[in-house]
Amino acid sequence: MFEWWEKLSAWLVFYQFGLEKGSPLGEAVHFFIYDTFKIYMLLVLIIFAVSFLRTYFNTEKVRVYLQGKSEFSGNILAALFGIITPFCSCSAIPLFLGFMQARIPMGITFSFLISAPLNNEIAIAMLFGLFGWKITALYIGFGLLVAIVGGFIIGKCKLEKYVLIPVTPMSGDLQEVQIRLHVKQRAKEAWVYTKDIFIKIYLYVLMGVGIGAFIHGYIPAEFIANYAGGDAWYAVPLAVVLGIPMYSNAAGVMPLVEVLTSKGMLLGSALSFMMAVTALSLPEAMILKRILHVKLIALFFGVVGFGILVVGYLFNAIL
Amino acid sequence: MKIEILGTGCAKCIALYENTKKAVAQKGVFAQIEKVEDIMKIMEYGVTSTPALVVDGKVLSSGKLLSAEEIEELF
Numbered sequence: 069m070f071e072w073w074e075k076l077s078a079w080l081v082f083y084q085f086g087l088e089k090g091s092p093l094g095e096a097v098h099f100f101i102y103d104t105f106k107i108y109m110l111l112v113l114i115i116f117a118v119s120f121l122r123t124y125f126n127t128e129k130v131r132v133y134l135q136g137k138s139e140f141s142g143n144i145l146a147a148l149f150g151i152i153t154p155f156c157s158c159s160a161i162p163l164f165l166g167f168m169q170a171r172i173p174m175g176i177t178f179s180f181l182i183s184a185p186l187n188n189e190i191a192i193a194m195l196f197g198l199f200g201w202k203i204t205a206l207y208i209g210f211g212l213l214v215a216i217v218g219g220f221i222i223g224k225c226k227l228e229k230y231v232l233i234p235v236t237p238m239s240g241d242l243q244e245v246q247i248r249l250h251v252k253q254r255a256k257e258a259w260v261y262t263k264d265i266f267i268k269i270y271l272y273v274l275m276g277v278g279i280g281a282f283i284h285g286y287i288p289a290e291f292i293a294n295y296a297g298g299d300a301w302y303a304v305p306l307a308v309v310l311g312i313p314m315y316s317n318a319a320g321v322m323p324l325v326e327v328l329t330s331k332g333m334l335l336g337s338a339l340s341f342m343m344a345v346t347a348l349s350l351p352e353a354m355i356l357k358r359i360l361h362v363k364l365i366a367l368f369f370g371v372v373g374f375g376i377l378v379v380g381y382l383f384n385a386i387l
Numbered sequence: 388m389k390i391e392i393l394g395t396g397c398a399k400c401i402a403l404y405e406n407t408k409k410a411v412a413q414k415g416v417f418a419q420i421e422k423v424e425d426i427m428k429i430m431e432y433g434v435t436s437t438p439a440l441v442v443d444g445k446v447l448s449s450g451k452l453l454s455a456e457e458i459e460e461l462f
Binding site: 126127128130131154155156158159161162163165166167169233235257359 | 395397398399426427429430433434435436437449450451
């Protein structure tokens with residue numbers, strides 16, 4: 069898809085700038101120019117496409133569909149809805165309480181709360197751009213699995229008493245919310261959203277690619293394989309722990325991970341890292357703390373973290 | 388006309404409140420604008436994502452930060 073750009077950027081760097089092909093500086097500059105433009109293009113395209121599709125869904129609709137669903141099939145549905153529904157962790161409280169009001173079991177709500185941030189558009193765009201569609205599909209697939217099983221386990225623990233705000237379940241069924249929008253309006257909305265996100269993350273991407281380019285040009289692969297842990301047992305848990313405080317910088321960290329994997333870091337560790345970045349977000353935990361007991365949040369983090377660990381080891385073993 | 392902005396105080400909710408004030412001023416209509424920050428009150432409107440815009444008790448938008456121009460078109 070980007071061969072033309074690979075050639076054009078190589079021509080620019082090696083013929084126009086006169087940098088020597090194969091030299092550390094030449095390779096680093098070529099990598100930087102090639103990767104920055106490629107990631108920017110894919111980010112804009114994918115975020116626009118995803119946010120356009122998502123104008124057709126909202127959490128109010130999801131609540132109508134999930135109402136009255138039994139456990140397990142409800143967990144699967146909730147995790148799937150997490151892919152296509154726009155979700156901001158700032159809405160975690162009304163979502164949680166609103167689902168409870170509609171008598172949706174807590175485990176199903178958690179399946180949604182795990183899946184929605186995991187499948188955020190930035191993560192998907194970065195993965196697709198850097199690792200291709202196969203790895204992206206694996207990420208989404210295993211993310212769904214963690215969301216379904218994790219939500220199911222949390223549901224089975226019967227911890228409803230740890231919700232700190234009394235919720236009166238509503239009687240009767242919900243009506244679907246009707247919001248009619250013209251395709252043009254949806255496109256405009258998606259475009260505005262894409263622009264907002266791009267402005268928020270483009271500097272992080274630039275920095276990430278910059279550091280990545282330096283490693284690409286100057287640091288030999290043996291060094292990474294020896295020190296950044298190829299198959300060391302602690303690579304996956306380390307990736308998860310490092311991922312938790314990185315919630316806002318996923319866009320900047322991913323180019324680094326790409327370089328590290330191309331130089332010998334195992335892909336399972338990389339995927340675990342990405343999942344920890346998106347699914348285990350400290351700000352979301354802080355928001356939920358206002359309505360949930362710490363024990364329940366700890367269980368949520370514990371179950372999801374454990375799921376991510378398993379996925380990481382599994383990947384390292386089979387890929 | 389009574390306009391309510393539902394939101395628990397996130398940045399987007401405050402921005403929506405400001406945009407609503409602007410929209411009302413630009414259109415020159417008489418309206419009472421109120422911020423609803425109590426989560427229990429917000430739940431009564433049946434929204435699951437904030438910020439939400441409610442006009443005369445009817446939810447017109449949720450989970451979106453609308454611009455002043457978009458809000459003008461709503462009433």
